[in-house]
Amino acid sequence: MAENNMKKEIEALKKEITVLREENLFLAGKAEDIIHLGLISEKILEETTKEGIIGIVLKTISTVKNISYCAYLSIADHSMKVMDDAGPDLSESFREKVFGIDMELSEKVYRHTCFVELQDGVSIPEFIPPEVGRLTPNSFYLSPVIVRNDFQEMFLFVNSMGDCGYLRAMIPLIDCVTETVNNRLENISLVSEIEDISRTPGMGGRKRTQDLVEMNAPPGIEIKERKRAEEISREAEEKFRNLAEKSLVGVYLIQEGIFKYVNSKLAEIFGYSVDELIGKKGPKDLTLPDDRQTVEENLRKRVEGETDAIQYEFRGWTKERKIIFVEVYGSRISYQGRPAVIGTLLDISDRKKYEDKIKLYKDVFDNSRDAIAIIDPMGFYLEQNAAHKELIGYPDDELKGMTPAVHLGEKTFNDIAEALEQDGFYRGEVVSMKKNGEEAFIDLSSFPVMTAESDVAFFVSIKRDITDRKRAESKILHLDSLLRSVFEINRLITRENNMDNIFDGVCDITHKVRGYHFVWIGLIAVEHKRVLPKAQSGFESGYLKDVVITWDDSPTGRGPTGTAIKTGKTSVMRDILADPGYKSWREAALNRGYRSSIAVPLISGKDTYGALNVYSDKPDAFDSEEVTLLEQMSDDVAYAIKMIGIEEQRRQYEQDLEEYRNELEKKVKERTEEFRKTINLMSGREVRMAELKRIIKKLRKQLEDAGIAPAFDDPLDGDG
Known part of the structure; x- marks a missing residue:
């Protein structure tokens, strides 16, 4: 909203620029020039002589704007006479010296301003002093002084600093100063004439005539004096009225x-x-x-x-x-x-x-909280506000004479210039490098402000620091990719029951979806306390073969992987180059572009299985949100390890139970067969016993019938 309001105000000002000629200064867009104009105008208005006014202009502009040579020239018969001059390095004045001027230039400067670029190989005009010529001037500007429609004099400004754009950018200031001089000299001239008229009998002539009468002057003299006074009075009054009314x-x-x-x-x-x-x-x-x-x-x-x-x-x-x-x-x-x-x-x-x-x-x-800068038509900085200085880090005195390429780079600067030329505006996001080397993301808008003649007066560049926003967007994308990684890994875990496939999938997803430099999973070997790689993805280049990683108290167990396994807590190595804890693996890691790493233990309940290891090619790449998501990912992997282990145990139990059941059935069958045989045997014995009992009973009956008492009891009689 603030930017839109500010743009509306700027657009409103742009539309009104052509209404008043004085607003050329606004088009120059230099607040310091406004201050200089105010100071010069104030001094001019306090000065009552032409010589003093000219001296103020020359000395002030040559000093505050560091113009190589400033002069006030009178023109006559195709020649120029130096009336006054000034310059920061001028050892002697050229006052009263007369120089020639060619016809072509004479026609150009007559009653008009004239800006001339001095190209290589072009001779320097005669009216530029040799001492100034040795400074290799690149341009000069002539501004006529016209008082009451009389043109005979002009200001000359010669520049040797930077390029032609430096003096060209000062033209609005010079024109405004010249106009102020014109008005002041005309004011002085007008008041002087009015005062001269007031001192003649014109406006006081009748009083003078009356004085003669009262002095009893001789009649002839009185009449003659009166007529002369009345004539002078009429002429003076007519002159005054003509002057004043026009x-x-x-x-x-x-x-x-x-x-x-x-x-x-x-x-x-x-x-x-x-x-x-x-x-x-x-x-x-x-x-x-x-x-x-x-x-x-x-x-x-x-x-x-x-x-x-x-x-x-x-x-x-x-x-x-x-x-x-x-x-x-x-x-x-x-x-x-x-x-x-x-x-x-x-x-x-x-x-x-x-x-x-x-x-x-x-x-x-x-x-403005937005950074605003004013740039001349040649692309050089003219002015910046405090927010702009803070954004790019260059103070005002260093920035002048530089183009935006100093912090945007030549390619970006050229792209913006091309867009301004083709489309008339530029809007986009660019990367800016501060003076201290810090990188910043900028939302940049640039547009030209035009003169009444449809020339570019200057460019306005509005910059907004969006570094925090870009970092937030990057962080959101970063966390989103991690969430997608977690989601993909959960999908993998739910449909896959092979632990090796899960390990490979976790590493691939974490590397490709998130974009980490290198990812690997290591499991612990209890017998010799080493960490054995089980899966990997990314730029490994033999790293896991070159290093030894343990989870004991030896130097090889004090890195992030060993520490995470021993402590059961995540271990972050924010700067591999500087952290002493990475000494055993630093050279191998740096050779592969690893700058920071994180090891997250794979723990489920009281069981520790190993660690998930992630490497980035940037220092301090793992913030708290990222650590949390990686820990969630590791918990999911550890849970999968535990669940797959439980599932394997269940399958083993089922297999053992099936084998036991089969063995039991076999034994039951064998025993049943034995029982069947026994039963069969026992069934035959009973038949025979019954038959024997019948025979014995019959024999006993026969003995009794024969009167013979049996000598033994019935051996098959259970009661005997």
């Missing part, structure tokens, strides 16, 4: 708090007719009540002679009570024998709006 600024004459004269421009500014003001209203009637004390005090100072001239601003109000901002310059004169104030007035309401826009721009620029 002026683009308001002109006034105040005496005893009342307007004695105003021109039509001043009346127009306040929405009155001239007749409504002259002799009827004074400054306080046109001044906002809150500012009246300031206006009255400044009038008093001039009338009472505390100061001859003064320039200041105040808020006025029109006939319709609309508040406007005005700037006045006035000086003390004597009018009809009494003190008065004469001067000029400018409506600066538009300028104030412009200044408010500049302030808005400056506030947005300075206080």
Whole structure:
């Protein structure tokens, strides 16, 4: 939302840029130039001589902008005369020296600005001093000074720093300074003429004639003097009126708090007719009540002679009570024998709006949390805000003269430039390298700001640091891949009952889906306390053959794998290069690009089976969330080991039970057969016993019948 609001404000400013010529400075986009313009303007307005004004401009620009040579030239008969000059390394002045100028250049510079690039092999113009020429200047700029439609002089600025873009970027500032000089010199000229007129009998001529009468001068002399005075008066008044009425600024004459004269421009500014003001209203009637004390005090100072001239601003109000901002310059004169104030007035309401826009721009620029930079048409940085400086790490003095390639790289910079040329804008995500070498991800928007002539004035680059967002997105993708790994491994575990296949699948899934450098699973060998690799995936390159890993207290058991198995806790090696615990395997690991590793024990209940080992090609690659997911993955694998072990035991129990059942059935069959045979034998014996009993009984019967008593009992009789 903040970015959209800021863009809307910038777009609104862009649309209004062409309304006022003063907004060329805004197009230059340099806050420091605004400050310099303000300082120069303030000094110019305090200065009352042309020589002083020119000196201020030359010395200030040559100093604060480090321009090789600045001069003020007068032009006549295809020649240039140096009126004043300045330069940071200038050992002597060239004042009063005259140089020639060719016809082609003369036609170019007549009443127009002129920017010239000095290409290799092109001779340096004669009017550029030899001392400056030895600095190998690359460009110069001529800006005409036109006062009241009179063009005879101009500013010259010669640049040797950087490339032509440095001076070209300063053109808006120079033009604004020149325009300020034009206005100030015209103001001084106008006020001077008005004062000259006021000192002639033109506006005070009638009073002078009356004085002659009162002095009883001889009649002939009086008449002659009066006629001459009246003639001069008419000429002076006509000259004054022509001058004042054609002026683009308001002109006034105040005496005893009342307007004695105003021109039509001043009346127009306040929405009155001239007749409504002259002799009827004074400054306080046109001044906002809150500012009246300031206006009255400044009038008093001039009338009472505390100061001859003064320039200041105040808020006025029109006939319709609309508040406007005005700037006045006035000086003390004597009018009809009494003190008065004469001067000029400018409506600066538009300028104030412009200044408010500049302030808005400056506030947005300075206080924006987004990084904003201004880049000249040649691609060189002009200015940056505090957020931009923090983002890329380059201070203002180092950044000037550099292109964005310094932190984006040449390819990205060229891609952006190509997009700006083809599409008129650029929006994308790029990688930026800070001065300290730290990498940052940036959401970058760039667009040109155009002049009224449809030329590129400068480019605006808005950057937002999205490093945290990109890292968060990367982390989400990273964790998502881990979750997918866990999901795939769980699917594998549910459909696979071969432990070797599970081990191979776990390593492949973890390596390919997550993208780890190397993954392996090792199981413990209890008899000699070694860790034996069971499966692997990724860039191994003989690593497991080159190293010995144990889970005892020897040096080979103090690495992450041995530690995880012994302690039952996850062991993370965040930097293989620096961690002393990895000494036994460091060389072999670094040769294969391993920079960090993690070993997660495979534990289910009270049983420890081994460890899942994961390697990354980046230091400190395992954060807390990743460790948690890898531990969950290892728990699943350990549980699978336990469940498959239980299943194997169950199958073994079933097999043993089946064998026992078969053996039992066999023995039952054998015993049954034996019982059958026995029964069969026993069945035959019973038959025979019954037959014997019958025979014995019959024999006993015969003996008894024969009267012979048996000598023995029946041996088959159970009762005997």
